[in-house]
Amino acid sequence: MILRPRKFKDLEKALGHRFRDQQLVEVALTHASMRGGKVHRSDNERLEFIGDRVLGLVIADKLIAQFPTANEGELARRFNRMVRGEACAHVARAIGVGQHLILSESEASSGGREKGTILADAMEALLGAVFLDSGFPAARSVVLHLWQDQDDVRPAAARPDAKSALQEWAQGRGLPLPEYTEIGRTGPDHAPSFTSEVRINGCAPAQGTGASKRAAEQAAAQTLLKREGVVAGAESDE
Known part of the structure; x- marks a missing residue:
């Protein structure tokens, strides 16, 4: 053998x-x-x-x-x-x-x-x-x-990522947890582009795009945080 x-x-x-x-x-x-x-x-x-x-x-x-x-x-x-x-x-x-x-x-x-x-x-x-x-x-x-x-292990600036920051912001205001939905995907399999939408009851939805589902969700969370004026301390992990 x-x-x-x-x-x-x-x-x-x-x-x-x-x-x-x-x-x-x-x-x-x-x-x-x-x-x-x-x-x-x-x-x-x-x-x-x-x-x-x-x-x-x-x-x-x-x-x-x-x-x-x-x-x-x-x-x-x-x-x-x-x-x-x-x-x-x-x-x-x-x-x-x-x-x-x-x-x-x-x-x-x-x-x-x-x-x-x-x-x-x-x-x-x-x-x-x-x-x-x-x-x-x-x-x-x-x-x-x-x-x-x-x-x-934290980012270099010791700041939470956008999804974590959005979740903490929602919890601090007694709002439901954010819900993410993939609403689009374009490009070839080896280089796709995803679009995700995040929703929190009481807030208008926000969208973001990225090279992965995770990145798109981060971008959507970042968009909502910026729109609500809660941008300090939030960053993408991608």
């Missing part, structure tokens, strides 16, 4: 998880820019969808246990900091995800291995891959290992 070398051995070591199904980790690292090539590849968007939910559940459970007397607003602020794109990209950079990404030549040449949105999406996809490979306990272990210091 010939044993093939493990292609992603270094990444597995950094994750703290050895994949039984190597194809899962390869799909998790494959960007949508690879669609349409001569060799068909699955990309990581479906795994990202799963990983986002896994990350959210693990972090919510962690915060409830870690801060038993914290109110919902404080928990929400900590949660948003830990699951936002910037935190995911920070973790991805820390474990060297960028060098393993499977990108089209054009995306790679345009600096795709360092783009925050691509790194964040790949990190979430890897969590989804771990979940499918070995179940929730394994995925939880990876999250707790990699996110143990993320509650302290």
Whole structure:
């Protein structure tokens, strides 16, 4: 029997998880820019969808246990900091995800291995891959290992991102939480442009566009904050 070398051995070591199904980790690292090539590849968007939910559940459970007397607003602020794109990209950079990404030549040449949105999406996809490979306990272990210091990770100016700032603003006024809806998508699969709308009861809706759903939601939140005159302390995480 010939044993093939493990292609992603270094990444597995950094994750703290050895994949039984190597194809899962390869799909998790494959960007949508690879669609349409001569060799068909699955990309990581479906795994990202799963990983986002896994990350959210693990972090919510962690915060409830870690801060038993914290109110919902404080928990929400900590949660948003830990699951936002910037935190995911920070973790991805820390474990060297960028060098393993499977990108089209054009995306790679345009600096795709360092783009925050691509790194964040790949990190979430890897969590989804771990979940499918070995179940929730394994995925939880990876999250707790990699996110143990993320509650302290803040933007350089120590300001909340636009979505977090909008949520805090709404909660402070007794308003319902913001609701985001994707209302449009244009452009090719490897370079899409999303348009999202944010609504809060009692306020007119606001829209924003970006290169990812997350970026579009941030832009929409920023637009509403500016319109309401609540711009201090809000910034995009993209």
